[in-house]
Amino acid sequence: QIQLVESGGGLVQPGGSLRLSCEASGPIGTIDDMDWYRQTQTPGATRDLVATITPSGSINYADSSKGRFIISRDNARNTILLQMNSLKPEDAAVYYCHERILRSGTHMWKYYWGQGTDVTVSS
Numbered sequence: 001q002i003q004l005v006e007s008g009g010g011l012v013q014p015g016g017s018l019r020l021s022c023e024a025s026g027p028i029g030t031i032d033d034m035d036w037y038r039q040t041q042t043p044g045a046t047r048d049l050v051a052t053i054t055p056s057g058s059i060n061y062a063d064s065s066k067g068r069f070i071i072s073r074d075n076a077r078n079t080i081l082l083q084m085n086s087l088k089p090e091d092a093a094v095y096y097c098h099e100r101i102l103r104s105g106t107h108m109w110k111y112y113w114g115q116g117t118d119v120t121v122s123s
Contacts, residue, residue, distance in 0.1 A: 002026035002112055004097050009117030016121075017085045022097030022114050024078040031055070032100035032109070034073050034080040038093035038119075047096065051082065064090075084119070092121045 008020040024031060036050040051061045051071040059071055070083040080097055094116040102109050 002028060002101055002103065002110075004099060004112050004114035006095065006097055006114040006117040009095060009119045011120045011122065012087055013123050014087060014089060014121055016087050017083070018087065018119060020082040020084065020095055020097075020117060020119075022080045022099075024099060024101065024112070027104040028078055029102040029104040029106070031075070031078060032102070034071075035098040036071060036080070036082045037096045037098055038091075039096070039116075040093045050095070053080065087119075087121045089121045092119055094118050 002024065003026055004022055004024050006020060006022045008018060010018065012018050033052055033054050035052040037047045038050050039045055039047040049062055050065050051059065051069055053059050053071045053073050061069060068086045072081045096116045097114040099112050100109055101112055
């Protein structure tokens with residue numbers, strides 16, 4: 001069973017920083033793109049892309065993340081990180097990692113989601 005487990009969320013004051021981590025475990029062959037998404041608690045809110053990183057390290061950020069967030073990955077540890085700086089109240093959301101993974105010993109690519117980690121930005 002392939003699983004993604006996030007950690008690092010919590011309560012932070014405006015202007016503060018948090019570092020989110022997501023580790024994939026299970027029968028993993030290869031991980032393709034790794035992404036962070038977020039979704040607010042507002043009814044009907046969509047799950048929006050925050051940042052994405054390819055296996056070679058190419059990165060794209062949502063406009064709201066540029067200049068404040070840094071995405072990185074450790075391929076040896078099947079881990080993706082999101083360093084969030086200068087946090088604003090509007091960054092408050094549940095953050096999810098999302099990865100395209102090839103199951104070991106198969107030709108089966110599949111997208112996986114983590115369970116989410118809650119980020120609250122408030123004074």
